Amino acid sequence: MKTVEEIKAAIEAAVPGAKVEIVPNPGPSGEHSLLLGHEQAVEVARFLRDDPELALDYLSNVTGVDWLDKEVTEKVKVKRQVTKTVDGVEQTVEETVDETRKHVEPGYLEAVYHLFSMARKHGPVVLRLRTGNRTDQVEVPSLTMLWRAAEFQEREVFDLYGIVFKGHPDLRRILMWEGFKDHPMRKDYVEPDDYEYEPTAHDQVLKRAQAHQAQAAAMGQEGAGAGQ
Amino acid sequence: MAIDQELKIEMGKQGVFVTTIQELYNWGRRSSVWPMQFGLACCAIEMIATTMARYDLARFGAEVFRPSPRQADLMIVAGTVTKKMAPQVVRLYNQMAEPKYVIAMGACAISGGPFKQGYNVLKGIDRYMPVDVHIPGCPPRPEALIQAFMTLQKKIDSHHLTGEGRPRYLDPDAPGEFKVPEPGEHDLEPASNQGVWPVPVVIR
Amino acid sequence: MSTFETIPESTSQTSAEHLAERLSKSITAAAEADRREGWNRPPVFLPESENGVLEVAMGPHHPSTHGVFRMDVSVDGERVIRLKPVFGYLHRNHEKIAEGTAYLASMPYTDRLDYFCSLTNNWAYALAVEKLAGIQVPERAEYIRVILAELTRIQNHAAAVGFLLQDMGASGTPLMYAFREREKILDLFEQLTGSRMMCNYMRFGGCRVDVTDAWLDRARRLVAGMPQFVDEFEALLTTNEILMVRCQGIGALKPDLAVNAGVTGPMLRATGVNYDLRKVDHYGIYDRFKFRIPLGDHGDVYDRYMVRILEIREAVHILEQALKEIPAGPIMDPKTKLRGFRPKPGEAYGRIEAPKGELGFYLISDGGSNPYRYRVRPPSMINLTVLEDMCLGHNVADVVVILGSVDIVLGEVDR
């Protein structure tokens, strides 16, 4: 089994112009993954499947991950001109100051593919595809035409995360019903409020029930807590 | 007749004549409750296990699992009812012929159980249709299902054909069918059938 | 009554034509009556399109779909020309719930994935977390895991074959025999873990409670009686002509398609592909046991049936070895603390050979007490990818049998 770096080199040799990045995995499992660019993703995947040395003929797992917009706080040393009174004389002094800067790293949706080889019995090779953002650029290329195994799993990722797989033959909702609007596995999904009743003290559920009742009382809604 | 009219009326008021038919009627229905062949999730496996060799629900005359709702008397809601499945469950209940009974088997069917926090899980089937017996447990053991079955038999035995406490299907004013919820854009519509399920009070 | 009014009194046509015309006329009349009454639905049983294709929605309540699964089948006569599986009727948001709770609290939820094999699900999850956090498992715990997993495999395969025969129309007898053995195994589980089906037994770095010698003796007695049960089962089924006619050549699957579609488990091995994670990954301590992987050549329903039967026999061999060699020692890794368990940031994909195929758990940790991403790779669902390919051209009755031979559990398909 080649290491990730070797695979990356092999890909770059075989598919000219392929954008491949290694996403390191700091955990003990050490399964580093390859981030593919959208344009060449299908060719790269085809190379991985058909290359006799790698022979990754078996796509085990396709899944989505939702990375929210992150507010990153970092301390930056900034040089600036400060007017100071030193010894009674006003001077312009250059000074290095620590400044906290905040910026929002845009979130993205990610599709993760775990590849194994049944012929050579090795693996896994982890591929990642990222969308531009979480709202309007949610397209990634589909790998279903290479591995049938992705058919239902990509549909599931589409259903639950809203990643649109370009080139998927039958991209419909799979777990939720047709006509459902939300993507419930996203981290910012808000559930429908149907926690009217909870007989047992069940961690957050009781809180939600109480919140529901408070809200219903505020809206002056009858029946929410009145017993009828 | 030796009985004078007044006594007859008096006994009729107390239900003497009615009672004998009623007993036969109740006995017949309670001794031959045919469940519908209908399973949803984990509890369905325990339901199957109940009908199998060791527990043998057949002893009560209830092994005739009918696949068609028209021919079944008892619906065992065995497992998690999801919001996608709830309309079908209610429709199946509407398709059953009266008299019909419902056993909510397991925590999920009662209240959503361990999956209560799920966005697609219905928090209790009794939001949409009347339930006769609830069995707690996740999943309930087969013995619990047999216990529920016997509880249902006792309940059928106590039914009166007339008067105040008569069951729903003998009451011409009671609804025969329940509204089938429609899957909406975010949730089922309506979220519960008013009239079937009075919203209870949260005890803080 | 309108039916009779539309029938012409005298006729010079042949009787078949007459009957057809009569039928169509009365159907039209009934449809018109429906329309008059504001019932806009077309008559339900008629072929919808001109070429005589009938659309049948099998499920979600159907006796043979093993739960709440739906197949939209288009049949031409009784021949299937299109089949689309529809799931989600048991989508219980397992992944979302697990992302909101602690690592340990997801263990009971894994029981309810594939509710026939709670212990292998436990193991797969424990394995993934152990890989994520780098936890070692003591030897005795590994033996216990192997014993429980193989017992699970036996009861799952026996029940799967029973359900397959049930779908084929045997009035319950094989299923009853299978469940008789299953109950014996469940008794063992109950004695050890306290629950028949939802065992919630394994922990990261070991197991929850230790097995006693009495339990091991009981397990040995059970395993000793198992070959006799399989012989009885096979005598009832394997060479039955009706079973052979119903199963052989039905739903054949090509090995290359199976590999490409990610099919795993007995279904893959029935096509002749030698891929068993117990041999490939050597997870746990499977490299210590001698066992063989049965392989089919045709990939049809009969091969899947036989591969399951033969896997029961091999599982019995593994159990015999494991129960003989089980060492004394601790059952939990002392360094692992279960409460307040916070693995370092990272990700891991752990997989085992569950009775239905490759069961994988993909976990991403951000250093918190909850997994950031928790994903189950369900074998049942991915094995269904090829359902349409297997069913095309066969009869409706075969669809039922093919689905039975895939051996799905809806808790796992929809999660």
Next chain:
Amino acid sequence: MAATFDQIFILFRNWLVHFLPPAWQPAAGALLGVIGIVAVFPGLFALTTLLERKGLGRMQNRYGPNRVGPFGLLQPVADGLKALTKEDVVPFNANGLMHLLAPLVMVVTVFMSFAVLPMGRHMELVDMDAGLLFFFAMGAATELSVFMAGWSSRNKYSILGAMRAVAQMISYEVPMLLSSVAVVMIAGSLSLPKVVAAQNHYTGIFPHWYVFTPWGFGAALMFAIAAIAETNRSPFDLPEGESEIIAGYHTEYSGFKFALFFLAEYLGMFALSGLGVTLFMGGWSAPFSFLTWIPSWIWFFAKVMLAICVFIWMRGTLPRLRQDQLMNFAWKFVLPYSLLVLLVTAFWRFLPPGWERWVVCTVILAVAYVVMGRAAFKLKRVGPRSYRYAE
């Protein structure tokens, strides 16, 4: 004394009837016979459902119904009561009249076929010269009612079930008729009492039942297969195969109409078992000459119940065939074999009595059976397989 017991029902009827003027006596006698049939067979049906449930239970390591009444004996009564008091659902766009008529037609025609069955010595309602023909005519009406039920329900599963049922019943009616014709050829009469009389004599202690002759055995086998298919019992229970098409043509029936279908199915079983017993197993005649003192009607019902037990046994063990396999089986095996049996019966009829005709007939039938069976399996490429292992 034995003769009195043998004829006890006839004597009782004659005694009841002799109070009436002679002109009314035949009609009243027939009416009493009808009442007898209508009373006995539903009772037997109730017992048989219980027997089936308990018998199946025993085959599956369990008890079966035993809570309702002593040993569960009142279970059928409870089922009947329940069915009577259950709501009768007619689907909204079903054809109400047909929906109502279908079970009635089915039950009535099945009852009528009992008219020609000799249930004991002189115990037949009508001794019709063309009794066998009448029986099959009535049996054919079942198909009509099945199709009425499936069509009028306006349900996809119902219509699929009805189509299957009609195809299956028509296909199996042919071999059933053919194998009965073999008996007619030997007995020389279509009248069922005469067929029984032809079998009711003994060589030593053994009876002259047709099933003990080579052609009779072959015909009885084909008849049994066809009878199982006609009554929609496992392994030929496709029309109501619940794992495929819910409940087949009676999917939309509830309450008492469904109970009537159930009744008709079992009555059909009794009727066909009775016919089979009459044609091949000597009807009401005793199996051994020294047992002739036992009343004839006991023998008839004992044999019928034996056949029913075989039905139950088959149901407990065998999976179901598929529709095309069922049809192939009917047209490619059962029908040709029945024709062959007919031919062999002709040989038997015209060969001189002696061991030679036994040998000739047995050899022809056995060889044909083996060859045809092998050919069927070879053509389908079906057989036991061996498996390889990977280490």
